[in-house]
Amino acid sequence: MSFVEGLRCRECARAYPAEALHVCDFCFGPLEAVYDYERIAASVTRESIAAGPHTIWRYAALLPADGRAPVDLGAGFTPLVRADRLAAELGLGELWIKNDTVNPTGSFKDRVVSVALTKAQELGFKVAACASTGNLANAVGAHAAHAGMKSFVFIPHDLEAGKVVMTAIYGGNVIAVNGNYDDVNRLCAELASEQPTWAFVNVNVRPYYAEGSKTLAFEVAEQLGWQTPDHVIVPIASGSQLTKVHKGFQELHKVGLLDDEPHVRISGAQAIGCSPVATAFKEGTDVVRPVKPDTIAKSLAIGNPADGPYAVEAARQTGGVIEAVSDGEVVEGIKLLARTEGIFAETAGGVTIATLVRLANAGIVHRDERVVAMITGHGLKTIEAVAPTSKPTATIAPTLDAFAEVLFQIEGN
Numbered sequence: 001m002s003f004v005e006g007l008r009c010r011e012c013a014r015a016y017p018a019e020a021l022h023v024c025d026f027c028f029g030p031l032e033a034v035y036d037y038e039r040i041a042a043s044v045t046r047e048s049i050a051a052g053p054h055t056i057w058r059y060a061a062l063l064p065a066d067g068r069a070p071v072d073l074g075a076g077f078t079p080l081v082r083a084d085r086l087a088a089e090l091g092l093g094e095l096w097i098k099n100d101t102v103n104p105t106g107s108f109k110d111r112v113v114s115v116a117l118t119k120a121q122e123l124g125f126k127v128a129a130c131a132s133t134g135n136l137a138n139a140v141g142a143h144a145a146h147a148g149m150k151s152f153v154f155i156p157h158d159l160e161a162g163k164v165v166m167t168a169i170y171g172g173n174v175i176a177v178n179g180n181y182d183d184v185n186r187l188c189a190e191l192a193s194e195q196p197t198w199a200f201v202n203v204n205v206r207p208y209y210a211e212g213s214k215t216l217a218f219e220v221a222e223q224l225g226w227q228t229p230d231h232v233i234v235p236i237a238s239g240s241q242l243t244k245v246h247k248g249f250q251e252l253h254k255v256g257l258l259d260d261e262p263h264v265r266i267s268g269a270q271a272i273g274c275s276p277v278a279t280a281f282k283e284g285t286d287v288v289r290p291v292k293p294d295t296i297a298k299s300l301a302i303g304n305p306a307d308g309p310y311a312v313e314a315a316r317q318t319g320g321v322i323e324a325v326s327d328g329e330v331v332e333g334i335k336l337l338a339r340t341e342g343i344f345a346e347t348a349g350g351v352t353i354a355t356l357v358r359l360a361n362a363g364i365v366h367r368d369e370r371v372v373a374m375i376t377g378h379g380l381k382t383i384e385a386v387a388p389t390s391k392p393t394a395t396i397a398p399t400l401d402a403f404a405e406v407l408f409q410i411e412g413n
Contacts, residue, residue: 003040004064007031007207010310018064020123020199022206030306031207033064041255046226049257056111056215062251063215064208065119071147072118075103075110076215080223080372085340086353090360094370096229098220099343105142105166106378107135107299107346108241112212113143113201119208120199121147127198128172129153131188133181133237133299134163135377140201141170152198154184160298162381180293182303202238210307213241217248220372221258228252228262230369233356235348235376236268236277236322237300239311245374246314267320267364268311269355271295271347275324277308282322286312296327296385297347299377321364329354334379334386344379352376 007016011029022031044061052058056076060067079099087095100108113136117128128144129152130136137153144151151172155164156179168174177184185202192203201209221228228249234242249262270278273295280288288308293301305311315322325333333353338344345353352373359365379386393410396402 002064002066003036003043003061005034005036008034020125020204022204033207033211035062035064035251037251037254044255044257046222046257049222056114056212059215059218062218062255063115064211065115065122067118070118071114071121071143073104073110073114073143073146075114077219078102080220081341081343083341083373086337089336089340090357091367092360092365092369092371093367096220096224096370096372097337097341097343098216098372098374100216100374100376101343101345101349101378105135105138106381107138108213108216108374108376109135109139110143111215112136112209113139115212116199116201116205116209117143117147117149120201120205121149123199123205125197125199125205126150127152127195129188129191129195129198129200130202131155131181131185131200132202133301134159134167134381135299136202137167137174138163138381141167141172141174144172145170154188156180156184156298160382160384162383166381180303181301182290182293185302185304210240210244213244214248214251216241216374217245218252221249221252224370226258228258228264229372230263231265231267231320231365231371233267233269233352233359233365233371233373235300235352235374236270236305236308236311237302237348238305239268239277239307239309241374241376242266242268242311243307243314246318264318265320265369266314266318267355267359268315268322269351270322270324271297271300271330271351272324272326273297274301274303276303277305277311278322278324280308281312281315288312295330296382297330297351298382299346299348300351321359323355323358325351325354325358329357331385331389333357335389337375338379343375345375346377346379346382347385348377349375349379350385
């Protein structure tokens with residue numbers, strides 16, 4: 001069963017029922033799910049969670065939908081990998097990679113969509129829809145197909161080919177829009193009013209959808225033996241993931257699953273070509289000014305991030321920072337993670353690792369901290385970013401002499 005009590009405005013705190021609502025009627029602030037933490041604490045233990053499925057639904061009591069019949073492709077409980085070789089290169093001590101590349105459609109978006117469509121079915125919706133920079137489109141297409149729902153996903157026209165194919169293969173409707181993500185999102189906000197029977201996962205059911213990101217924090221804590229890290233690096237697109245990771249650690253303590261109150265520094269990562277949240281953080285303001293995205297990190301290319309101000313607040317409140325890195329650094333970050341730890345990340349992961357490199361070099365990430373870097377999507381989704389510099393070492397004739405010549409050149413002897 002769900003322990004969600006309703007929705008509450010994040011600005012003026014007005015209460016709303018747990019329906020398909022996302023904006024406060026009074027101040028136009030965003031709505032957020034509210035829970036009965038006392039009842040959760042009385043019903044959930046570490047043991048009961050351990051006995052649950054190896055998906056996000058082991059934490060059903062802390063999610064806003066009824067977990068007895070979830071739309072579940074197996075998202076979550078992804079590996080937390082000790083990254084000693086990468087840590088050694090960066091001069092760090094204890095470093096972990098939360099590897100969400102292994103989710104069903106290759107990104108963390110499977111978490112949020114599983115929650116959103118479970119709630120959407122609970123509310124009676126038959127059609128799933130979204131505005132997407134790619135990963136969300138993949139996840140909506142797959143989960144809608146699994147649930148027997150129709151789907152309409154809206155994407156920028158210049159999205160990476162792999163993400164377009166991976167969305168279309170599930171048989172739903174893929175609508176490419178001549179514009180960037182912010183144009184697509186604006187259209188979907190209008191369509192949500194025109195199509196009231198459609199569940200736009202990141203519009204009219206957004207308060208529930210966003211809660212799926214908390215499961216990253218839940219899993220990290222559980223996988224660390226019900227302890228929290230000292231510092232987490234999170235990529236920023238809308239800013240929702242960062243704020244929900246922060247919320248997730250706090251909730252675990254509220255319901256008695258953590259012995260000590262968490263003190264986790266939350267830092268954010270953006271690409272310079274779309275870094276309105278990093279800019280606001282550096283300027284010491286909570287006003288996130290929209291920008292026109294221009295970066296290879298298309299999954300993070302949201303020029304007008306809905307949760308940007310809350311991401312800035314969370315970083316400041318926890319003692320974290322928000323940094324932006326160049327496209328060149330992004331590519332090097334992808335290669336560095338692959339070379340040291342055998343994990344192939346998409347461009348968003350390259351942003352996270354490049355930011356980690358910067359913060360380590362600047363002494364902002366400390367050697368004595370337990371650090372977790374969130375890698376949220378698989379590199380096969382954005383292969384164009386590294387294809388020009390990732391080619392065969394050599395092309396040879398099928399003879400021993402030809403290979404011997406190449407081996408001599410490679411080994412230098």
